[in-house]
Amino acid sequence: MEVRDTDILMSDQSAVSLDQAYKLRVNGLNFYYGSFQALHDISVNAEKNRITAFIGPSGCGKSTFLRTLNRMHEETPEARVEGEVLLDGESVFDREISELRRSVGMVFQRSTPFPKSIFENIAYGLRIRGVDSSLISGLVEQSLKRANLWEEVKDKLKKSASGLSGGQQQRLCIARALAVNPEVLLLDEPCSALDPIGTSKIEELLLEIKESCTIVIVTHNMQQAARVSDYTGFFLSGKLIEFNNTKSIFETPSSKLTEDYITGRFG
Amino acid sequence: MASKHKTSSRTGNWRKWRGVLGFGLTGVATLISLGALFSILGYLIHQGIGAINWNFIVREPAAVGEAGGGIAPSLLGTLILVSISMVVGIPLGIGVGIYLSEIAGGTRFASVARIAINTFIGVPSIIMGIFVYFILVKPTNTFSAIAGGLALGIIMIPIIARTTEDVLRLVPKSIREAGLAIGAPKWRVTFDLVLPAARAGVITGGILAVARVAGETAPLILTALGNEYYPTSLFKPIDEITLRILKYARGPYDVWHQQAYGAALILVFGVALGSLLLRLSTRDHDALSR
Ligand SMILES: Nc1ncnc2c1ncn2[C@@H]1O[C@H](COP(=O)(O)OP(=O)(O)OP(=O)(O)O)[C@@H](O)[C@H]1O
Numbered sequence: 428m429e430v431r432d433t434d435i436l437m438s439d440q441s442a443v444s445l446d447q448a449y450k451l452r453v454n455g456l457n458f459y460y461g462s463f464q465a466l467h468d469i470s471v472n473a474e475k476n477r478i479t480a481f482i483g484p485s486g487c488g489k490s491t492f493l494r495t496l497n498r499m500h501e502e503t504p505e506a507r508v509e510g511e512v513l514l515d516g517e518s519v520f521d522r523e524i525s526e527l528r529r530s531v532g533m534v535f536q537r538s539t540p541f542p543k544s545i546f547e548n549i550a551y552g553l554r555i556r557g558v559d560s561s562l563i564s565g566l567v568e569q570s571l572k573r574a575n576l577w578e579e580v581k582d583k584l585k586k587s588a589s590g591l592s593g594g595q596q597q598r599l600c601i602a603r604a605l606a607v608n609p610e611v612l613l614l615d616e617p618c619s620a621l622d623p624i625g626t627s628k629i630e631e632l633l634l635e636i637k638e639s640c641t642i643v644i645v646t647h648n649m650q651q652a653a654r655v656s657d658y659t660g661f662f663l664s665g666k667l668i669e670f671n672n673t674k675s676i677f678e679t680p681s682s683k684l685t686e687d688y689i690t691g692r693f694g
Numbered sequence: 695m696a697s698k699h700k701t702s703s704r705t706g707n708w709r710k711w712r713g714v715l716g717f718g719l720t721g722v723a724t725l726i727s728l729g730a731l732f733s734i735l736g737y738l739i740h741q742g743i744g745a746i747n748w749n750f751i752v753r754e755p756a757a758v759g760e761a762g763g764g765i766a767p768s769l770l771g772t773l774i775l776v777s778i779s780m781v782v783g784i785p786l787g788i789g790v791g792i793y794l795s796e797i798a799g800g801t802r803f804a805s806v807a808r809i810a811i812n813t814f815i816g817v818p819s820i821i822m823g824i825f826v827y828f829i830l831v832k833p834t835n836t837f838s839a840i841a842g843g844l845a846l847g848i849i850m851i852p853i854i855a856r857t858t859e860d861v862l863r864l865v866p867k868s869i870r871e872a873g874l875a876i877g878a879p880k881w882r883v884t885f886d887l888v889l890p891a892a893r894a895g896v897i898t899g900g901i902l903a904v905a906r907v908a909g910e911t912a913p914l915i916l917t918a919l920g921n922e923y924y925p926t927s928l929f930k931p932i933d934e935i936t937l938r939i940l941k942y943a944r945g946p947y948d949v950w951h952q953q954a955y956g957a958a959l960i961l962v963f964g965v966a967l968g969s970l971l972l973r974l975s976t977r978d979h980d981a982l983s984r
């Protein structure tokens with residue numbers, strides 16, 4: 428099922444094959460906040476149309492890692508990266524930044540609806556993209572449907588988004604990200620502020636959208652990683668301790684550290 | 695042991711008395727200050743109310759030293775000068791505020807600019823008057839509404855820049871990042887998302903700056919000069935209410951003195967009305983954001 432690095436590295440066209448198998452590839456990534464090194468030599472790949480989860484204790488660098496994938500770290504003045512991040516084999520650092528972020532969408536821990544109406548929250552991204560205005564309301568509806576939110580909001584599209592529940596706001600943010608048709612969707616602890624029902628709605632949604640999108644999710648919640656993801660990586664103190672398919676990580680972790688973490692011995 | 699106890703209770707007593715004394719003094723200070731302010735107001739009303747009538751508001755000044763006439767050109771001139779100052783001060787001030795908050799951020803240039811802005815907020819306004827006098831009035835050899843409005847506009851810039859920067863910084867970073875994350879370029883995030891989120895604060899800052907310059911005299915002596923008649927051109931001297939007060943108060947006639955008080959009274963009530971409206975409008979905004 429899964430493609431192992433080593434299998435492909437045997438072949439002559441290793442680079443080409445890797446790019447076909449993996450949507451995102453990270454090689455030798457070091458990350459610094461000023462003189463503090465937050466990530467150490469991270470190399471990992473994310474497979475196309477799969478959900479890749481990253482778990483680990485607070486402060487281990489999960490958000491930092493995720494934010495390098497769409498170059499959101501560039502909003503932090505003292506941040507600096509070394510190493511490669513490739514999207515379809517092309518360095519994200521060579522892409523025009525706005526255009527990169529349309530291909531690589533992001534959903535944050537705290538839902539962040541814009542101070543606009545529900546409709547405008549989604550339409551805004553389309554307008555930015557120069558989508559013809561006659562198409563916008565159709566696309567807004569389609570995105571809300573994809574995010575399983577349409578039935579709940581179709582009668583109050585003109586109302587302010589801040590009136591929605593936390594779970595609805597988070598699905599609105601997902602709809603907003605989906606509206607511009609991203610190839611990759613990054614989610615940073617999207618359910619940490621939600622109740623179990625809100626959480627399971629998001630999880631169902633992720634399983635649906637992975638058909639059309641490559642998903643990378645950071646989570647504190649190990650059950651969540653186990654439930655939704657195909658691959659899981661375990662971060663500790665800025666290092667990627669272990670990365671494997673989710674079943675192996677949770678059933679037969681090869682590192683003692685991973686085992687201690689998932690059995691709840693620390694963190 | 696025992697002696698130690700004594701000392702500490704004595705200190706305790708002294709502390710208590712010091713507290714009472716301190717609060718007593720603040721009470722006295724409040725009484726004196728409010729007393730002074732209210733006697734000024736009472737005096738203004740007493741001396742000036744007799745000058746105020748319909749003609750005072752809609753007429754041009756009477757011939758020198760004669761009774762009657764009004765301050766209509768000064769009121770109109772004030773309106774024109776403040777309008778010009780807004781055209782100059784609001785876009786530039788908001789622009790500087792946006793630049794410092796959203797673009798220059800923590801750079802060395804920004805810290806220097808912030809020090810300069812804070813300094814200019816405190817600089818006596820006559821300095822702006824002198825500046826405009828030498829760059830505009832003297833070269834063109836004419837006092838004018840444009841020169842006066844420009845001086846007032848320059849006074850507004852640092853005030854508006856400062857408040858704009860402050861309120862923009864209060865907009866949560868998460869809104870900016872959410873905008874960038876959907877691929878909006880930074881300038882669109884600033885104008886479409888950040889500025890609207892800070893709108894109430896930016897408007898309040900603008901109103902405060904307008905209120906501040908509406909009562910300026912010193913820079914206008916060197917730029918707008920004053921005028922007995924209705925304004926006919928932006929390139930000619932123009933009157934303003936505090937200039938009128940100055941002229942009448944210094945003049946030798948009793949009618950002038952009374953009219954100076956009348957004009958001052960109108961100015962005070964204008965400012966009071968303005969700050970009341972400001973209060974009401976900001977309260978509305980607070981209620982909305984809740
Ligand atoms: N802007 C910053 N400046 C300096 N250090 C930072 C900054 N942001 C994060 N760090 C540090 O980098 C390390 C990794 O932070 P990061 O936010 O990536 O952790 P995380 O795994 O996402 O934690 P959490 O689960 O609590 O969200 C932490 O030690 C943190 O203190």
Ligand SMILES: [Mg+2]
Pocket residue numbers: 489490491615
């Ligand atoms: Mg985090």
